[in-house]
Each structure stands twice: as structure tokens, then as C-alpha cells.
Amino acid sequence: MSFLKKLLEIVLKRKILFFTLVFISITVFFLLIFFQKEGSLKIGKEGAESGFINLRVEIPPGAFGKQKVLKITRLSDEERKLYPDVFVGDLYRVEFADGVDEFALKPIRLKYYFDAKYLRGENYNNLTFAYATEDGGYRIIPGSMIGKDERGYYVEAFTYHLSVFGVVLRSAGFQKHGIRLLREAVNSSGPAVLLVPGEDPTFEGVVKDNNIWETIFPDRTIMTYEYALYEPRSLAYSEMYRSFIEKEGRRSFIDFESDFLSQEILKYSQYEFDILAHGTGGLIVLRMLQRHPEVNNVRKVVLLSTPVQGTNVVNPLYFSSIFYGKDPEVLEDIFGIEWTKLKMLTLHIRNLIDTLGEVVQEILPDSQLVKELREFARNDVEIVSICGDTPPYGVDVSGTELERFYPEFVKGRGDGFVSIQSCRVGKVEQLSGNFYDLYSREENVAYIRKLLKYEVQVFSGFRSDDYEEYLPSKNPELSEESVQKVVEAKETKGTELSVLPVKILFENFLERIRSLELSSYLSGALVGKEVYIATESGVFAWDKKVFDKKIEFFKKVEDYASFVDEGDIFIVDNIGIKKYAPFPLVGDISDALITRNAIIYARVVPGGVRYYLFRNGAEKLLATSPGTTVRMKSENGNYLLITDGEVVAIGSDFKEKGRVLSSLFGEKVKIVDASFKDDAFYILLNDGSIAFVSSSRSETKNYGLTVPKKVLNFQGRILVVYDGVILDLSAGKAQRFDRGIIDVFLGNEGLFIVFDEKVRVSVEEWRLSKD
Template sequence: MPKLKGISRILKSDKLKNIVKKIMGFISSHRLLSLLIVGAVVALVVILAIFGRKEVVVVQTQEKRKAPVTINRLEIIVPPGAFPTGKRFLIKEIPRDSERYRRIVEKSNFLEEVYEVVPKDGREELALIPLTLRYRIPRKYYLGNDSFNLFLGYMKSDDDVLRRIYGCEMKEDDRGVYIEAKVFHTSIIGFSAGSPKEFVMGIRNMIERPPSYKPPVLIIPGIDGNFVGAIPKTRTNENPQGKNIWEFIFPDRSIWVYRYPLKSTRPKVYTDAAEAFFERNKRDYLIYEAKRLATELKRFPYKFDVVAHGIGGLLIRYAIESDPTVTNVRRVVLVDVPNLGTNLANPVYLNLLYGKSPDALAEIYGTDPDSIRFLVKNALDYLEKVNVFWVDLKPDSDFIHILNSFGLRKDVDYLAISGTTPSFTVRITGTELEKLYPEFIEGSGDGVVTTNSACYEGKMDCVKFPHSFSDIYLQPEVLDKIKEFLEGGLKEPEEYVFKDDTFIERTASPGCEILPTPTIVEEITETGTKAESKKSTKMLQLEISTGERYLPLNYQTNRIFEFPTERGKFRFLNSDYGIYVVMENEITLLTDILSEPSSSIVYVGEKIHANMFDGKLYVLDSSG
């Protein structure tokens, strides 16, 4: 009661009445300014409420366009149809001052805020259409439009290891820079950074060899980066590229590689160019990359032999089969290429198994729990690695239909290589799962691609080997087959052999004096006290081992040089530098013919042959 009486006295006091009166007077005389102040206060309260939230609920919508739900730095979009029924997710920010945050960061190297995205119904399901994540990063971590060292990652639990989300993209809007990624499931999410590297795209040289009649080899990898062939820990200052497996298979050819961001983060300079392409064309990353590859090939004036793996084979096929103006590809080797697609890229099939009890599924499908675990793990791993390319790799995709509508090039030789043994064993033969995933059946697939898809239904020459998708290109018999195919059709040109001239360059004219041996000819005419030398033009006859020939000496001088050499043991070769006098074991260069003559010995040794070619003197000695 005393407190209430005190409050009542304050409300009735003249001081408070005066304050209220002044505020009301200000509002009445400054209505517009007062409205702006009130609006700003309300907006500030709303912003603090949104960005100060530690958790928020995001709901799947049936609308075609859905604005992202934001909690601090993380935005998430659940597209229509992502789940069979409406799905609600709880997004929680893990407090940075908590023990849990410290433990997660120690295991993951996450930077800044970490979030946990969990389904409200507790059911872990795989999305049929990927969710979009956007993480707004502080500007201090952004190194420029060509930087690609930042990426999003996830952990399945607090004790799990960091798993990279492949195919992230750097983008920017009026709110700043952010990383965008597509995911099929939710978990603990954060962003991390790798070592800064130079972003390199296009056809790049790995091993340089002297030019030859054999075309250089172009390597186009897929999701397996080891296909490039780089041998670890072999880089030096003298050889910054390091050693490469392919240089041992093709020791006399240059080795090139086509680089494109399949699994790595795509920098802003790349995503800007891709978005500009998508504004004018179908939104398809494989088509975009294939068009870039075709453009790159046209830059080179010589032909390539191509060896491609997985998705890389789809790129080279689309590049040359959709564009007949690409004419510098001679032969193509397609190693485990999904020419007809692969079921591992179909999230509908994996959705039947993901997040469900392996024991229950094993009983339903008549197999064992370990086979279920291996199947789910490997199918999910492939789906995550191909990221945005998944939509093109399904057997019924528009891309596969478009690609195979072009037809194989008649001026290009193809060889398909298919593996028939997965790298792991799943016992699903004879079960319903065999129909969903024939890629995992020994004899029918390599663990990623079926033999029917790799061999393009027999429409191209195909060789099968008992190896898996990830190790087939490392096997000696496979490498020998690739080399044998690419060596085919090459014809070594005939080597040109220089021969000494035997034809008569010039015959003597009537009345022209023939000198049997080199000598000095002078004609002196006395005029007063001064002796003048007449200009004379003489023909010099040299008899050498190949017979007689006549060489003109039109030097407009009174001197023709006499050489202390036996007759028949030397000859002349004219050049821009002077006259080469080729003797049996010595070659001398005479210069300053028009003034005082000088000479220098340029070769001493056992000479087999010497001749001028393209303005240069070539000497073949006894050592070869």
C-alpha cells in the first residue's frame, strides 16, 4: 500500500504533468517528425526481434516463390514439393559462450555462428528437391570476386567430423556477400575457410613436351579429382606442376587438363557469368560448362586426344556433338561415363531408404543391415558430390535426352571403358533393391554407372574391366588399352634427309676465263701516279669429290681469295653472314667481302656432311 500511495503522488505531481504537457505540445507542433521517430523505434524493435532470435521455425510452402526465413546470418528456403507432406524445421543458433559451441568448433573449425536445423516432427527425411541455404559472411573473410576458399559444412552430430557441402556459390546482394548451397537434408551447419588459392578455369597445360606428330592429350575429370593424375608431394620450384601419372603413359605428348568448379566453391566471378548465361538460356550447369569447353577447344589450332571420366565424359560429348564447328578433337576415351544417366542421382529412390532403420529395411528387402548402410552411404555420397548437377544425371533427365539426340560425331573415334565391380559388396542381387540400384550389382555396374550406360547401349566400341568407378583408371591393363587406342591412326612422317647438291648451278659463258685453281687476279692500269684496280668479274672453277661445278663470284672487287688448301678438298656455302668455306675437317667463315677480308674458324672436327638450310649452317659430325 505505501508503494501505491507513492506512485499515486508521483502521477499527481505538477512536475510529471509538465513533462507530459511538453511532450504532447511537441507532438502537436511536429507531427511529421514525431511519426518518423515512432516508426523508427518500431522498426528497431522488429529488427532486434528478428536478428536477436536464437531460434525460428521454417515451414514448407506450396507457393511457387518463397522468401527465405532468416535467423541472424543463416537463411533457409524449403521449396514446394521438397517433402511428400508439409515439413516444419526448427532453426536454432548455438550460443557462442556455451560449452557445446566450443566443442563443435574444435572438431569442425567453424567460424562465427553455428546453427542446428532439425525437423519439428523428429523424422529425418531426404528432400526430393534440395533446400537452399544462405550464410551471410562477415566482409573480413571475403578475399575478392575470384576467391573460392570459403565453404559451408555440416555435422550430423556434436561428435561427428566436418563434412564439406560441395558446389557452394559466392554471391552478393544489397545486404552483402553470402555463400549459397543446396542440401538434401538438415543438420548442424556453419561456414569454414580453406587456404586461399588462385582460381583457374579452362584448358590448362600440365606437362609440356616438344611438338610432334602425336596430338596432346586432354584430361577431363569428373567428381574424382585424382583422375587428373597429379602425384602428391612432387612439386618443386623447377617443376611447379609436379609429376603426373599421364606423363608416364604418354611420355612423348603434352598433357592438358580442363578445369572447372564441379565440387569446389564457385567464386562470384564464375556465378555472375553463369547467371548471365541462365538469363538467356536454360538453367543447366552441365550445358553451361559444355559450352565453355567448346569455346575453349576452339582457341587451339591443333587437335587433341581426350580422356574423360564420369561427368567429364558428358561435357566433352555435349561440347563436340552439339557444336560441329569444334573440329580439333581426334579421339575420345570415355571412362565410366553415365551416357544414359545413373540412378544414384535420383533422390526419390534414396528417399525410400534414408533415415530409416537398417534392420527393418533389411528384413523388408531380404538382405542384411550392413548392405543397407553401405548402399545408403554411397548413394548419398554421390548425390552430395554432384550437387547442382544431380538434376542432369538422372536417367530420364532433359539433359540426357538432349545429349543423345545429337548423335555421335562421325569424324571422331570413340572408345568406352566400363567397370563391372563395385568397390564394396552389397547383397541385393535378386531383391527389389536390385531394380533400384543395378549400379551396385557385380557384373552390371562399377558402383556408380551401369555397364549399359557406360557402353551407351553398344552404340560405341566398349571394353569392360573388373574394376570400380574410383580405381579403374589406375589399373595397368586399362591404361595400356587407353594408350593403344590413342596411338592408333597415327602415322609417323618420313624424316627428311639433307643431301649434297650434285646439279650444276652455273655453266661458263663463252669468252669467260676459267681458273683451274683459286688464285688472286689483278688487272692494274696506271693513270698518272695513282694505280687503279679495274673491277673484274671472274668465274671460279672448283673441282671437288662430287664432280666439277661453276660458282659465280660477282663481288665487284679486285680480289678473289686464294686458300691454302689442296684442290678438290673444299667448297663454298653462301649465307647472310658471309661465305662458309667447308673443308675436310674444318669450316671457316669469310666476312667483310666488300672491304678488307677477315676469316674465323667456326668448326673443327670429323665432319660427315654440312649444308645450308633456311639461312642456317647445319653440320653432321661423326658423333651424330
């Protein structure tokens, strides 16, 4: 028994020891992972992927010509102090173990997992990869993309060289993607000029609050296509690109943007376009025309320094072999070119490669995209391709060994990005200038203006006097039979065809329920069972103040309300008031209507009003109207955009359903308000008249009521509000009030009427009488 007892004690002790050793091993393993300071991997022609918990480094096959050992070190807190504070999270030094730096022949993918707290939203591009520079600064890696996988959120980017890498937190900004209007020429009959920039951001022509293209084309509508070639890319933007890659089975940022541009141009089908494109932006335009024959509203395309046949300038093999890590003074003796010019040449090439990242692979002379562009065959669009004749920085490699590699830097043949051979498509022209100033030289601007000239079409007049200034959603042509009915309806003295009542009976059909006095009033809305009233000092839930700040753009939208305060959007729903999202718009906005996923807003400009749609981080022109006053409202699933010169109906899909000009009713007549019911307009005019307009007929009646205020659609009834009268147009009756009416908004069972009490205002609930 004694022997067995000792044996049991030994086994028990060893078992405890065994589990202790296992526990220590597991702990050490996780500590090594989480506090890892250094790692390495061997890379060869087949490529490799490795890294830390937060940083992954992927080397593609063929990036380096021989086997190398990559060393990755997480910087200590003390080392971290040597670098700018803009970095968030850990910094990593990625280098070769042998100390010999090399330039990759294919882009290296970096992937960094960051704390989710730094992500402002899926449409924000506030996080980007960056590398530390030798002078103690940092440089953003262009085209950084935010992503998310099972591990969490990450930023990925592509680079051709190694350094100290980290993630930089920028000021939050919405991703810009799509066509943006710069200037609307309301009275112009010429095609809109669309700018598609490339590597050079100054091509957009922005100078403070002005744009040089508006001066060059003073009588034309000017738009620009915004996309993230070198800008950081938000999560939403990046996921769209990744979906494209998955669908296409290949990586092509140029084709991704060409598809998106085609969608944008088709949205603006009411416009004809002349396109001015620079550098890689020109490739996006050409691929858009090649991949999308349905785009047929492009008249002319002018390409500036576009590498249609590819370019050697961004070839990583040439740069790595000839320039990377080489002393310009030594190269001066080899090539016979002044070393200062060689240094500028090196910086120019490296900047372009850094800017383009993985796009470099698409614009090399033997790339798949360039090969496909050789089959370009659109004959319905006039294309002029312009190349410069002078390399930048006074560089000229003529008569040197470099001429074989870089014809783009031969004076008289290239402009520092393309050569006269590599820009060939359509009609080819060579003008004086380099890649950076070709589009801004005075003589070249005159030539571009000449290329895009247009003939003003002579208006031959209307066919008859019965032309209706109403544009239905599909704008169908009226048959001869329907036109005749319109004429008869206008000429008929009876009431058989009349929609508007011939007579109005005055009687009380509303009765007061409750009343509230306030010092001021801006707007009101019933949300659920709660009445919210916006005043000059804040928002009230009937008589209780629930938001103590001055607000803007308070409106009822569907079953909720929304407003803006100090740069933030607030939503009012059944739960109450809550901050929803940052308000992304700046500048002089006359009115805004905010839904949960979009913003419609208006700017008054010389000659009229522009309405814009801001959605998914992108802005587009929604409509333009003549007039100087603006009113926007949500009504039964539609949005009404109203000026004194026109009313436009927009559906919930943000597509236009119809519009009516005030000139239909007379030269001096102005629109006050409108409602849209059953695809027809009920319009209140400044002389007190009410007009009914549909795609087949129109009629106008004046009941002698003055000071028109508003039109409402209440449970299928059309109510018209005047200074002291509310008219039920559907029932042909009206009720007078003993005070002036400021505003009326809808309740569930009746109306909330805001009366002018001289010093104060009263808000009263009135319901339909049971009689």
C-alpha cells in the first residue's frame, strides 16, 4: 500500500507539471504573437505572404528576380517618437535582411488591420496607408482602400518599395465619386463639357473658388468626373471595386471606372457631352466608349497626353534597373545628361509610379488593356488625341542610351508621359508643351476651344398654338385625337370635362381641438403621435422644448422628420430626436430635403436654381429650373421641387416624373406651391388661381381668393391655403378664419394651422367636422 501511494503521488505531481508546461507554452505562444517585435520570410520568384497580427505583406510572383529575405520589425514606443503623430496604431519597418534595397517589378500589397473606432463611416475615406520619408515626414500611398473581412477592418495599398509603414488618420471626408456640376449654363444650347482628370489633379482647373474651364467655355455647362485614382478610397467605394474584380475575374481599375462613368453619363441622358480627358482619365473614357455602345450622348472627345498604346515611363523594370538607388552624378557620366536634370527625371518617374500604384500594370505597352484598345472602333464619336512635344524639367534624352527606353523624353517626340506614337487613336495632333502644361498653354487652349465649337441650332417655332408646357415622365407624344380633346376642353363652357369645381361653397368643415402659443415658428410636422414644431430657438414637442439650438431644413419625410444643426443631421422618429450622420455639404444652400440615405438640395445661381442629389458619398445634378425662390417638400412618396418659375416632380427613385413651367399660365404669373396626385399637378399661382395640369389637359380657375400660401394633399383631398381661408378643392367648399394664416401642416385626422397673432404665433389643431 505504501508503494502504491508513493506511485500515485509521483503521477499526480507529473500530471500537474505536464499541465503547467502546456499552460506556459500556450501563454508564451500568444505573447510571441501579440508582442512580436520582428519577423522574416524568404521570397523568390514564386512570391510569398507573411507578416504580423496587424500587418500583412504580400509579394506577387515575379516581383523580384532572385530569392530575398524580408525583415519586418514593429517599432518600439521610443522609436515611434521619431515619426509624425498622424500615424495611428503600430508602425512597421519592412526591409531586406541583406540591407540591399530593391524596387519591385510588380506591386507589393500591404494590408493593415486597424481599430474600428477610427472608421467614421462606410462612405468616409479618412484612413490611408502612408510611409515615412527620410526627412522625418510621411507620404500618403495613393489609392489606399478600406476593407473588412472576418478579422475586422483593414487598409490595403500597393507599393513598389519598402519603408516604415503605418496608417494615417485624416480629417473625415465623404468619398467623391461620379459626375459633379461645376457650372450650369441654363440658356446654352451647346453640349456640356465634361472633364475627366488623370494623374495631374490641377487639370480640374480649380483656382480658389473659381475654375479656369468656366472662363475658357463661358457659354457652356461644365462638369467634372470625380474618382479616386490617387485619393484614399472609402469602404463603400473599395467594396464596389472588389465586387467588380470578383465579377470580372481580374483587376482593372480603369475598366471599373469606365463602367461607373458610363452609368453616370446615362443618368445625364438629357445632356449631350463633349469630353476633355487627361492622362489615364482618357483611357477611362475610351474604355467606357468601347465597353458601352449604349452610351450615345457623347459628341466629341479630346484626349490630352493619354497613353492609348501604353507608356514606358512607368515601367518598374526600367526604373529599377536604370535609376532606383543610383547616384544622379554617376549617371551623368554614363548618359551625358546633366545630373540635376537626371534627378528631376527620376523624381518625375517615381512620382508617377507611386501615384498609379497597381494601375501601372494596366498602362504598360504590352498590357491586356492596351492590347484590347487596339481594337477600338467607335466611329460615331469624334476623337482627337493630343500629345505634347517637350519633356518636363528641361529633360531631353535625344542621342543617349536612354532614348531606346524612354521615347517619351525625346524632345519633339514626347511630353514626359506619352510619345507621338503611344497616343495614337482617332485624329492625332502634337502641340507645344509637356504633360503638366499642355492643357493650360494659351495657344493650346484656343485650339481646344476651336475643336469643341458648336453651331447654334435655329429654332423653327412650334407647330401649333396648342403646345403644352408640361413634360411627363416619359414625355409621350400626344396623338391627334388627344390633342383635339385638350383644345375642346379649353373651349368648352360647360363643366363636363372640368376637374376643378366651378363654384365654391363657404361652410365650416373644420373644428378646433387644441391651441398652443409660441414666440416664433419655422416649420412643423406630426411624427407618430407627437407634434414637433421648429422655431427660431429650437424644436418643441408640442409645448415642451426638446432641442435647444437653432436649426435648418426641418421637414417631414415619409414617417419621420429631419433637420440639420451645426454640421450634423438629426432624425425625428417615434423614439425621439437622435443624431444620424454628419451633414456633408458646405456653401450657400437655399433649401435641403434629407432622407435616410440621400440629400436633395438647391442652390440659387444666376439664371435659375440647381437641384442636386447627394447619395453614397457622390453628388449629381438632379434638375435645373428658372426662378429665384425655392421650396422643396416630400409628399406621398414623391419629392416636389418648386420655384416661382417651375415645379418638378421627382419619384422615390429620384427619377423625374414631370414638370410644369409658370409660363404656361402667362408671362407675369409665378408659382407659389404645388401638389402632385395621380401623375397630375395642382398648382397654386401668385394671383390666387389654381391650375390642374396633366399630360393630356390643363385648366385654370380663380375663385377670387387672395394671398395664396400653400397646397396640401390630405388623405386624397387637395387643400389650398390662403391668408385667411382653407379651400377643400375636392369637395368644392371653403372655410374662413378670423386671423391670418402663416402655415398649415398635416395631422392624422386633420390639420395643424399656424396663425399670426401679431406679437406671437398660435399653433392650433383642427379636425374634420363629423357633420
